[in-house]
Amino acid sequence: MTVERWERRTEIPLILLAVAFLVAYAWQVLDPRMDSDFAGFLNVVSWTVWGAFAADFAxxxxxxxxxxRYAFRHWYDVALIALPVLRPLRLLRLVAFVRVLDRSAANSLAGRVAVYVTGSAALAVGLGALATLDAEQDARGANILNFGDALWWACTTVTTVGYGDYFPVTTTGRVVAVGLMLVGIGLVGAVTATVAAWILGRVEAEREARA
Structure with a gap:
């Protein structure tokens, strides 16, 4: 069996596991005062997903x-397996959704960019808000204390607006912020490049039609 065949067979199960992890992770972040037994169950779910992803990568x-070469090209898989103690970085497991975005994208350049930009922006904002709230809500001097604040901060950061009314004070929160900034810059660059390519394509098509 080749790697491609294995990835096709495990794509849906990994996505379902990623969703299960997201629910368990988000529940713990949004409800830190939950019952200890239920929190323990969610931790079991989280570590079970980690084990499944580790086995899949192996x-x-x-x-x-x-x-x-394969390990180097899939560095994010190595990171999510090697750094399980850093809770916000566990969200890297959700890169399984990238495969779905790639398969569902249209064949045209504009269609692919639309799918990637929409999907990447939604994932970056939602997951960035969760990760930052996880790191910030119990930190001393923090100003991001609920999901609404975290979501607003993530939106202003990924769009590179940065009003400065909310900002991370922890190292983990700042690492997430840098990631969101890079995603925002990449999205803006992708949209700009696509528009330029579309305009050049129309100009070239008109030139060939007149020739």
Whole structure:
């Protein structure tokens, strides 16, 4: 069996596991005063998902022809397995959704950009808000104390507006902020490049029609 065949077979199960992890993670962040037994159950769910993703990556690594190159190209998989203690970074498991975005994107450049921009922006804002709230809500001197504040901050950050009314004070929160800034810059660049390519394509088509 090749890596591609394995990825196709495990795509849906991994997405379902990623959703289960997102629910467990978000529930713990949004309701920090939950019953200890239920919190323990959610932790079990989270670690079970981690184990499943670790096993999946190990199998893909075994199936790969060039294992070192494959591990380098899938650095985010290595990160989410090697750094399980950093709770906000566990959200990297949700990169399983990228495969769905790639398969559902239209064949045209404009269609792909529309899917990627919409999907990436939604994931970046939602997950960035959760990760930042997780890191900030119990920190000393923090001003991001609920999900509404975190969501507003994530929106202003990913759009590179940055009003400055809310800002992270923890190291983890600032790392998430840098990631959102890079995503925002990338999205703006992708949209700009697509519009420019579309205009050049129309100009070239008109020039060929007149020739």
């Amino acid at each position: 199998i893909r690594l075994i199936l790969a022809e060039d294992r070192r």
